[in-house]
Amino acid sequence: MELQPPFRKIIHVDMDAFYASVAELDNPELRGKAIAVGGEGRRGVISAASYEARKFGVKSAMSGTLAKQKCPHLIFVNTDFARYKEISLQVREIFYEYTDLVEPLSLDEAYLDVTENKKGNPSANTIAREIRDRIFEETGLRASAGISINKFIAKVASDINKPNGQKTVHPDEVIQFLEELPVNKFYGVGKVTAAKMYNLGIFVGNDLKKKSLEELVKSFGKSGAHYYNIVRGIHNSAVKPNRIRKSVAAERTFSENISSEIFMIERLDKIADELEKRMKKSDTKGKTITLKIKYSDFTQQTRSKTKDYFMQAKEEFFPVVKELLFQDEITNSVRLLGLSFGNLNTENKELVWVQLKFEF
Template identity: 60%
Template sequence: MRKIIHIDMDAFYASVEQRDNPELKGKAVAVGGSSRRGVVAAASYEARKFGVRSAMPSKLAAVKCPNIIFIKPRFEAYKEVSQQIRNIFYDYTDLVEPLSLDEAYLDVTTNKKDMPSATLIAQEIRKRILEETQLTASAGISINKFLAKTASDVNKPNGFFLITPDDAEKFVETLPIARFFGIGKVTADKMKRMGIQNGADLKKYTEADLVSRFGKAGRYYYRIARGIDEREVTPNRIRKSLGAENTFEDDLTSVPELKEQLKKITEILIGRMEKSDTKGKTLTLKVKFHDFQQITRSKTITKWIENEDQITSLYEELLGTFDTGDVKIRLLGLSVSNLNHELKEEPIGQQLTLDF
């Protein structure tokens, strides 16, 4: 039994911009390009009320929220604030697993402050983040990563939620399937067609049933339906690749459509690379056709892949390695690998205690 905290900053990029420019406070802000092919990297809560979300085309965001203000990303500023926040985490535990600039898992089963309550630690961390950065954070507290991650989203923004060991199974049973971390929109839609609306419905299926329908991921779904997640908080996670992909409601049937969608995916990928301070030397193009046949093409270069022009040049070259004429494409993806910070994972010890 562990005590895990998931800290998630509230609308991080947009909140930093509103903090640094008081004229933006209380206004609908989107961090990202405002061009016809721009993509929203982050949206303030004022913009989210209109349905604006990250990874949304900027053109659509402007339609949903006519008064939206687009701000060019300042990733160096976000990284600086992220480091401030991370330093706060390290005052409590060395078992910190950053997921990106704005969120992280903390294992506080044993901690530097000898505090018996994970809830009190989470509250103290949130208070310090606010005092030292003038930004708000939400926290989820529970016995494993899945539950803590799910809990942090319950009372957003600027809130926290505790899922105790006794409440875990009941909480998962009533959780809508679309809110399960690790279950994306396409999988959630497939599950709903199977009659799976929440955790209780998912729990009715055997592990074998779920594996037969969803492959290896079925084992994960079987366990989280029961609130089980044995993954440790690993400070030096091994990240082999970083990518972005999109499944289309209507198949792509022309090369211009293909390139337009790859342009959007590239912008999302660049945002994720900037957010995690990642670059690589290999680009992989993933294509899934209407009949679910899938191909991948990769290209490795000697320089770091770190900007849109490089990615565009590489995927255009990879497109030339197969016939794109008269094909129907349902999914496109781009990823970078051979990364600049592939770190070795170190074993981490645990001690058992429980006082939430």
């Protein structure tokens, strides 16, 4: 059976060792070392591990004690979900420059449907490469990608050339790709299911394909129909965007920390220009303006003020921004400043973040 067009163009983007890579980004001394994110000791649990640590068998959900036994020189670092979320939002904003059909799976991975995209680029492979390059330029982190006709194959493909790589499975390659794929590489097939398949003589996709629908349902219940379809390249689940618009925002991370409030006003002036541009483009107005300050020690502070009227133009809201800046003393040098509008005049309040490029 041949797959019939038209085909969707789906990209699965997966950040490489995300939590561990963020730790290395924020502490360059950790780069190239075996590190684990999570708790140390018998009751501690590993959330993520660097590729250097994985070579020793350290992996997520492992106890800290076992991880240390496998890798005696392992370095433990604490989780920082606020930081992960911050970078995740930056990455997603890059996605939204290409398509609104973005389905985040977690902080570090998402599906994108680029069949019809904002760049008018017919090559999903080229778009995936551009996105990965943008992610590195703007966050300093690496990502891998899988590209194919549906979410299932794209998800499987993104793992093939990790780290920092991508794999495209073209429509005319899908059937052979799936037939040759080991069943333990099928997304959703865990150790228990794989062992059960091995006992039935199913080791690769072609073995799975030889089983009838009735046989698979008998052995695997409702999942049997799923396995029957996916090995034939049939997976019709659409990319489901769950973007919630509650604010419009712009922010900038600086290449060097700043401590002068005069310099901060200069930076905020440019950020306000971008925010006004975005507000006008989306035909949005807001009553609440928020100033976001991230200090050099990564602590974060927000200051907000709500007016009894809607604002959009810079001349309306920038005086409020200055009030917020001088409202309290700046206690440390600053690495990031941001402005956002909330309490919008739109009934469909969706989330729009504008991430300006890093000043590298």
